[in-house]
Amino acid sequence: xxxxxxxxxxxxxxxxxxxxxxxxxxxxxxxxxxxxxxxxxxxxxxxxxxxxxxxxxxxxxxxxxxxxxxxxxxxxxxxxxxxxxxxxxxxxxxxxxxxxxxxxxxxxxxxxxxxxxxxxxxxxxxxxxxxxxxxxxxxxxxxxxxxxxxxxxxxxxxxxxxxxxxxxxxxxxxxxxxxxxxxxxxxxxxxxxxxxxxxxxxxxxxxxxxxxxxxxxxxxxxxxxxxxxxxxxxxxxxxxxxxxxxxxxxxxxxxxxxxxxxxxxxxxxxxxxxxxxxxxxxxxxxxxxxxxxxxxxxxxxxxxxxxxxxxxxxxxxxxxxxxxxxxxxxxxxxxxxxxxxxxxxxxxxxxxxxxxxxxxxxxxxxxxxxxxxxxxxxxxxxxxxxxxxxxxxxxxxxxxxxxxxxxxxxxxxxxxxxxxxxxxxxxxxxxxxxxxxxxxxxxxxxxxxxxxxxxxxxxxxxxxxxxxxxxxxxxxxxxxxxxxxxxxxxxxxxxxxxxxxxxxxxxxxxxxxxxxxxxxxxxxxxxxxxxxxxxxxxxxxxxxxxxxxxxxxxxxxxxxxxxxxxxxxxxxxxxxxxxxxxxxxx
DNA sequence: CTAGGGTTAG
Numbered sequence: 001x002x003x004x005x006x007x008x009x010x011x012x013x014x015x016x017x018x019x020x021x022x023x024x025x026x027x028x029x030x031x032x033x034x035x036x037x038x039x040x041x042x043x044x045x046x047x048x049x050x051x052x053x054x055x056x057x058x059x060x061x062x063x064x065x066x067x068x069x070x071x072x073x074x075x076x077x078x079x080x081x082x083x084x085x086x087x088x089x090x091x092x093x094x095x096x097x098x099x100x101x102x103x104x105x106x107x108x109x110x111x112x113x114x115x116x117x118x119x120x121x122x123x124x125x126x127x128x129x130x131x132x133x134x135x136x137x138x139x140x141x142x143x144x145x146x147x148x149x150x151x152x153x154x155x156x157x158x159x160x161x162x163x164x165x166x167x168x169x170x171x172x173x174x175x176x177x178x179x180x181x182x183x184x185x186x187x188x189x190x191x192x193x194x195x196x197x198x199x200x201x202x203x204x205x206x207x208x209x210x211x212x213x214x215x216x217x218x219x220x221x222x223x224x225x226x227x228x229x230x231x232x233x234x235x236x237x238x239x240x241x242x243x244x245x246x247x248x249x250x251x252x253x254x255x256x257x258x259x260x261x262x263x264x265x266x267x268x269x270x271x272x273x274x275x276x277x278x279x280x281x282x283x284x285x286x287x288x289x290x291x292x293x294x295x296x297x298x299x300x301x302x303x304x305x306x307x308x309x310x311x312x313x314x315x316x317x318x319x320x321x322x323x324x325x326x327x328x329x330x331x332x333x334x335x336x337x338x339x340x341x342x343x344x345x346x347x348x349x350x351x352x353x354x355x356x357x358x359x360x361x362x363x364x365x366x367x368x369x370x371x372x373x374x375x376x377x378x379x380x381x382x383x384x385x386x387x388x389x390x391x392x393x394x395x396x397x398x399x400x401x402x403x404x405x406x407x408x409x410x411x412x413x414x415x416x417x418x419x420x421x422x423x424x425x426x427x428x429x430x431x432x433x434x435x436x437x438x439x440x441x442x443x444x445x446x447x448x449x450x451x452x453x454x455x456x457x458x459x460x461x462x463x464x465x466x467x468x469x470x471x472x473x474x475x476x477x478x479x480x481x482x483x484x485x486x487x488x489x490x491x492x493x494x495x496x497x498x499x500x501x502x503x504x505x506x507x508x509x510x511x512x513x514x515x516x517x518x519x520x521x522x523x524x525x526x527x528x529x530x531x532x533x534x535x536x537x538x539x540x541x542x543x544x545x546x547x548x549x550x551x552x553x554x555x556x557x558x559x560x561x562x563x564x565x566x567x568x569x570x571x572x573x574x575x576x577x578x579x580x581x582x583x584x585x586x
Numbered sequence: 587c588t589a590g591g592g593t594t595a596g
Contacts, residue, residue, distance in 0.1 A: 016587070019587095020587085047587080048587055049587090050587090051587045051588065052587060054587090054588090055587075055588070077587090077588090078588085079587060079588045080587090080588085081588090082588045082589085083587075083588045084588095085588090086588065086589080112588090112589090113589070114588050114589045115588075115589075116589080116590095117589045117590045118588080118589065118590090120590080121589090121590070121591095124591095147589090148590085149589050149590050150589085150590080151590085152590045152591075153589080153590040153591085154590090155590090155591095156590065156591060159591095160591095178590095179591090180590055180591055181590085181591090183590095183591055183592085184590075184591055186591095187591065187592075214591095215592085215593095216591050216592055217591090219592060219593060220591085220592070223592090223593080249593090250593065251592055251593045252592095252593080253593080254592095254593035254594060255592090255593060255594090257593095257594085258593080258594070280593075280594095281593085281594075282592090282593035282594045283593070283594080284594080285593085285594035285595080286593070286594045286595095287594090288594080289594065289595070315594090316595085317594055317595050318594085320595060320596095321594090321595080352595075352596070384596090
């Protein structure tokens with residue numbers, strides 16, 4: 001039910017009460033009320049009404065309307081200034097907020113315990129720790145530093161700007177801390193990748209009855225588990241979310257969806273998504289991403305329709321996921337359609353969208369079209385776009401285009417290791433080993449290092465990491481033995497090793513040995529000997545999965561009856577009963 | 587009337 005605004009003149013106080021009761025989506029009603037009060041002159045004269053209008057427009061995400069009210073008002077109090085500063089700070093305009101603070105300062109208006117947190121927030125959002133320190137010392141001078149709101153906002157400011165040491169010191173000095181102060185510090189450790197420290201604090205907060213955790217803390221921890229693909233710990237945290245009643249929060253839910261998706265379980269992701277009470281944009285997007293990386297293209301399209309029906313407007317992430325879903329399935333026309341649709345939604349394509357389009361076209365073998373697309377891009381083509389083009393060159397053995405990119409790379413003087421490796425691979429795939437060797441040499445000459453291939457697997461709350469030919473694992477003996485046994489069985493089933501994936505100049509037998517001991521194979525073998533028979537083997541890899549390993553896993557899933565889920569730098573591969581979910585299109 | 591933290595991508 002939408003509240004209707006009466007046509008009769010409203011007393012300013014009544015207008016304030018009404019504004020307070022409006023939800024952020026009632027923009028139209030607020031504007032109607034605003035125009036009434038402008039005609040009567042009330043909104044110019046009554047600071048109370050001015051302030052209410054400023055904060056309503058801020059809440060509904062329209063800081064410039066707040067600013068309009070502010071500048072037309074004849075009477076302003078320090079609260080009007082603070083409210084507008086808050087509108088800017090909460091709507092991604094920290095610099096406007098900060099300049100307003102300079103005005104407040106020069107007008108000698110009070111900077112109290114309400115204004116300081118906004119000030120700190122603006123510094124955090126602008127990642128300006130230097131100015132943040134000034135806020136801190138101002139808070140100390142004015143005696144507000146012991147205020148829990150002021151303190152928490154400063155902890156957050158230091159944490160966000162990467163000054164974890166200062167965040168911790170301030171946190172330790174705070175006389176009173178609450179769930180927000182704890183959450184801010186935990187978030188800081190999460191941002192700096194200090195998972196252990198973050199988890200430590202989290203456990204302490206859970207144990208402390210006076211502190212406790214809330215949806216913010218939980219979503220933060222789940223996110224950490226997701227980033228580190230810690231499925232076991234993440235699932236335990238999920239249980240805690242349910243126990244504490246935060247299981248259906250959209251923030252916690254989005255993080256959980258992302259956790260399960262990153263850990264390879266799109267089914268669990270879907271279950272969590274279904275249970276989210278009010279699904280906000282983040283929730284829809286996290287599910288969209290999950291469908292995209294798992295190659296559930298139809299589900300992604302379906303979700304997009306559902307989202308529209310729910311009245312949620314897609315943003316650039318939504319479209320990025322849709323485009324990558326199209327790319328994984330080779331659906332060029334659909335991809336073009338979604339790309340064009342962005343304009344209808346008023347979304348400017350970013351460099352990622354352009355790169356995704358190049359990826360879509362070139363994987364599908366439309367390399368000349370991809371080149372044309374790159375050349376006509378309204379922005380400087382990002383490195384990822386060149387990379388996508390090279391991937392297409394490798395798949396479709398297109399030497400001409402590869403040479404074209406090589407020239408551009410030279411001009412760009414790129415040091416991205418990935419690009420050089422892609423070029424090498426593109427030549428090697430077409431059997432041009434001399435060109436491949438040259439590309440490798442060019443890469444070495446520029447001091448570009450190849451990224452080491454790593455594969456990891458979680459077992460018993462520990463992450464086991466492998467590199468190619470690794471013998472450092474305690475179960476190394478068993479792992480290699482398992483691979484030998486399986487190798488023989490696979491050959492009986494018709495598997496023939498494809499050593500073209502090994503680019504080094506080695507003898508045939510030697511090449512076979514190298515490919516057979518790639519990091520992903522060691523990790524999968526470890527899973528095979530350690531996991532119970534019904535548990536899927538989930539392996540993560542930082543670079544692209546090797547073609548021969550991909551074939552091997554298909555055979556392995558058939559002869560062992562196990563499900564193998566492998567995530568590489570681009571997507572997930574689900575190997576079941578002899579085939580892969582990517583349909584060998586990757 | 588004005589106050590602190592976030593989800594989704596890379």
